[in-house]
Amino acid sequence: MLMDLSIVILVEMLYAVASLILVSAGLAVVFGMMKVINLAHGEFMMMGGYATITAVNLGANVFFAMLVIAPIVVGLIGLVVERLVIRHLYGRLVDTMLATWGLSLFFIGLATMIFGNTTTGISTPIPGFAIGNYQVNGYNFFIIVVSILLLGAMLTILKATRAGLIARGTMQRSDMAAALGYSPDRIYMATFFCGSALSGLAGAVLAPLVGLVPTSGGAYIAKAFITVIAGGPSLIAGLFSSASFFGVVNQVFTFAISPVIGEVALLVAAVVLLRLLPQGITGKFFRGKL
Amino acid sequence: MGATVKHLNPKDIRKETNMSLNRRNFLASTAALASTSMLPRVALAAGSIKLGSILDTSGIFDAYGKPMDMAMRLAVNEINAAGGLLGKQIEVKAYDTQSDMALYSQYGQQLTRQDKVDVVHGGILSASREAIRQTMRKTKTLYFYNVLYEGGVCDRNIFINGVTPAQQVEALVPYAMGKSGKKVYILAADYNYGQITARWIQKFVADNGGETVGVDFFPLDVADFGSTIAKIQSVGPDLVIAPLVGGAHLSFFRQWAAAGMKDRIPLASTTMGVGNEHKVLTPEEGNGIMVAYNYSQELDTPANNSFKEKWSAAYGDSSLIHEIAVSNYQGVLTWAEAVRQAGSLERDAVIAALETGLSIDGPAGKVMVDPKTHHAVLDVHIMEIENQGMRVIETLPQRQPIDTQAVCDLDANPDDNTQYEIQI
Numbered sequence: 149m150l151m152d153l154s155i156v157i158l159v160e161m162l163y164a165v166a167s168l169i170l171v172s173a174g175l176a177v178v179f180g181m182m183k184v185i186n187l188a189h190g191e192f193m194m195m196g197g198y199a200t201i202t203a204v205n206l207g208a209n210v211f212f213a214m215l216v217i218a219p220i221v222v223g224l225i226g227l228v229v230e231r232l233v234i235r236h237l238y239g240r241l242v243d244t245m246l247a248t249w250g251l252s253l254f255f256i257g258l259a260t261m262i263f264g265n266t267t268t269g270i271s272t273p274i275p276g277f278a279i280g281n282y283q284v285n286g287y288n289f290f291i292i293v294v295s296i297l298l299l300g301a302m303l304t305i306l307k308a309t310r311a312g313l314i315a316r317g318t319m320q321r322s323d324m325a326a327a328l329g330y331s332p333d334r335i336y337m338a339t340f341f342c343g344s345a346l347s348g349l350a351g352a353v354l355a356p357l358v359g360l361v362p363t364s365g366g367a368y369i370a371k372a373f374i375t376v377i378a379g380g381p382s383l384i385a386g387l388f389s390s391a392s393f394f395g396v397v398n399q400v401f402t403f404a405i406s407p408v409i410g411e412v413a414l415l416v417a418a419v420v421l422l423r424l425l426p427q428g429i430t431g432k433f434f435r436g437k438l
Numbered sequence: 439m440g441a442t443v444k445h446l447n448p449k450d451i452r453k454e455t456n457m458s459l460n461r462r463n464f465l466a467s468t469a470a471l472a473s474t475s476m477l478p479r480v481a482l483a484a485g486s487i488k489l490g491s492i493l494d495t496s497g498i499f500d501a502y503g504k505p506m507d508m509a510m511r512l513a514v515n516e517i518n519a520a521g522g523l524l525g526k527q528i529e530v531k532a533y534d535t536q537s538d539m540a541l542y543s544q545y546g547q548q549l550t551r552q553d554k555v556d557v558v559h560g561g562i563l564s565a566s567r568e569a570i571r572q573t574m575r576k577t578k579t580l581y582f583y584n585v586l587y588e589g590g591v592c593d594r595n596i597f598i599n600g601v602t603p604a605q606q607v608e609a610l611v612p613y614a615m616g617k618s619g620k621k622v623y624i625l626a627a628d629y630n631y632g633q634i635t636a637r638w639i640q641k642f643v644a645d646n647g648g649e650t651v652g653v654d655f656f657p658l659d660v661a662d663f664g665s666t667i668a669k670i671q672s673v674g675p676d677l678v679i680a681p682l683v684g685g686a687h688l689s690f691f692r693q694w695a696a697a698g699m700k701d702r703i704p705l706a707s708t709t710m711g712v713g714n715e716h717k718v719l720t721p722e723e724g725n726g727i728m729v730a731y732n733y734s735q736e737l738d739t740p741a742n743n744s745f746k747e748k749w750s751a752a753y754g755d756s757s758l759i760h761e762i763a764v765s766n767y768q769g770v771l772t773w774a775e776a777v778r779q780a781g782s783l784e785r786d787a788v789i790a791a792l793e794t795g796l797s798i799d800g801p802a803g804k805v806m807v808d809p810k811t812h813h814a815v816l817d818v819h820i821m822e823i824e825n826q827g828m829r830v831i832e833t834l835p836q837r838q839p840i841d842t843q844a845v846c847d848l849d850a851n852p853d854d855n856t857q858y859e860i861q862i
Contacts, residue, residue, distance in 0.1 A: 269688070271695070
């Protein structure tokens with residue numbers, strides 16, 4: 149009995165870590181790599197959710213909708229946003245904040261106009277199963293697997309492919325990349341597309357677990373920023389280490405006391421962590437790693 | 439699959455809300471239109487009766503508020519079509535509070551001090567009721583709160599026709615415990631409704647020889663219940679009772695079903711379905727959840743069937759009708775009947791008429807005003823959710839609000855102004 153419970157708690161912790169990784173991955177690319185403070189990150193996720201639900205209602209397979217349609221739709225929206233707004237604001241941190249905040253209000257309004265300000269949702273496509281005497285949500289495992297694959301894919305692309313090398317080089321010294329014959333403009337565009345697609349993917353994968361409303365994005369934005377900022381300069385090591393830290397803290401307090409205290413503990417841990425490590429976790433540990 | 443509660447175009451509501459002109463706009467538009475022959479009807483009804491309505495018709499509580507707004511307008515249109523009240527037409531002044539509690543105090547002030555309405559119907563969450571109740575009392579504006587709630591409000595200026603815990607929980611708990619067992623786990627929304635209802639549930643569980651093995655409270659924006667579901671299993675109750683509120687909390691029922699818990703531990707709720715949530719859940723997610731309310735669309739009575747026909751005639755189809763929409767409809771009818779009997783719009787005369795134990799026959803049966811508490815005596819049905827409907831299992835006729843009756847006597851203490859809470 150105790151054994152089963154520890155496994156269940158372990159699964160819930162992994163799930164908490166995985167969902168933090170998922171929620172923050174898009175922001176890590178856009179903010180961590182490109183230094184664009186994307187306050188519309190939550191709304192990109194919300195649109196991913198709506199893209200999934202709409203596609204499923206139109207008859208698409210739910211996994212295809214989540215893993216393919218939603219990232220592409222939101223990526224394309226991100227592309228338009230980058231061309232029209234963001235590309236004029238590279239290097240102007242505060243201005244990107246204002247512009248993307250406006251965008252977030254715009255997307256909330258747009259979603260309200262199209263879908264109405266009401267709760268919608270789809271049911272989870274994976275049945276629950278038993279661990280000893282406990283039933284767990286089978287969908288949690290799906291989220292864990294998606295997060296692992298996502299981190300693996302990001303690592304492979306950034307480290308082992310030429311495109312990843314060029315992207316990283318451009319983020320560090322765009323003038324040198326330009327001197328070597330690459331167009332920073334197009335590389336920024338592609339990176340923003342990837343970041344948006346990741347946000348869309350996160351929103352899509354989380355959609356079956358929640359009731360979606362146009363303002364749903366607001367629930368994720370704070371956690372995403374906390375995770376990315378506490379992660380520090382390394383993209384993947386930072387994302388992984390801070391998501392693990394916060395996910396575990398959150399779940400320990402949730403099980404020990406209550407879900408509300410779990411949320412409080414996460415925020416307190418973030419404050420303490422940034423006081424001790426102002427540069428984020430990877431500002432001190434795993435330096436120079438990806 | 440993917441059933442939603444979004445059949446209503448938000449634009450239509452906005453259009454209608456805009457029709458409630460304030461006095462300055464009214465004069466301006468009347469002047470502007472005076473030269474044309476197309477005077478709107480509202481301009482002709484000089485000296486009309488003003489009914490104030492204050493509801494969340496957008497935002498996360500709109501699934502509650504929109505049908506309530508539709509029900510109120512349906513009642514008003516019916517009364518107006520039959521010649522109005524005291525020979526005057528009723529004019530609606532409606533405000534959308536956008537699921538924002540701060541807007542209640544603002545619009546409450548506007549209704550009472552600027553629009554000077556004759557009566558206010560509205561408020562959905564208990565937090566919103568408490569935000570405007572004192573304003574109504576101070577300005578001597580008669581106030582109807584037509585929503586099921588945690589009970590105990592004792593105030594001569596307010597009339598409440600929603601079911602209270604003694605009417606609902608007292609019926610639901612023994613039925614649900616009979617179908618499951620003695621150990622009960624409670625999951626409640628973290629504000630006054632959830633807190634007080636959870637205490638009532640604990641009381642009735644104890645009264646029926648059971649034991650409450652856990653109580654958890656959730657802020658209204660919590661949408662992840664994974665750890666809670668694991669925790670419930672580690673405690674191992676026979677029954678879970680969930681007074682959860684709003685769109686985010688709907689995730690609990692979805693995640694509970696996704697974890698495969700639905701067939702292991704039965705679920706009862708005091709709120710599921712009040713905003714037609716059971717139509718957003720799939721049958722696999724919703725079937726078997728036990729509830730108890732005053733109204734169900736599946737009530738097969740002549741009164742309900744004719745109500746559904748009237749609703750369909752006005753709005754296309756009747757799928758949006760829910761518990762508190764019917765309460766709101768019955769609230770407007772009760773007020774109208776009192777005005778007729780009083781022969782006046784004056785607050786004290788209308789209250790006196792209501793305190794005669796006046797009753798109306800609504801879609802959910804007879805609703806009688808309890809003179810001592812200003813609450814309602816009404817029918818309660820124990821039901822189970824089945825294929826996105828509520829199957830009536832047992833009907834308990836004309837239940838008294840005994841929880842509030844035990845603490846509140848407005849006959850003896852007309853100046854009382856308290857919300858009594860149960861102590862455990």
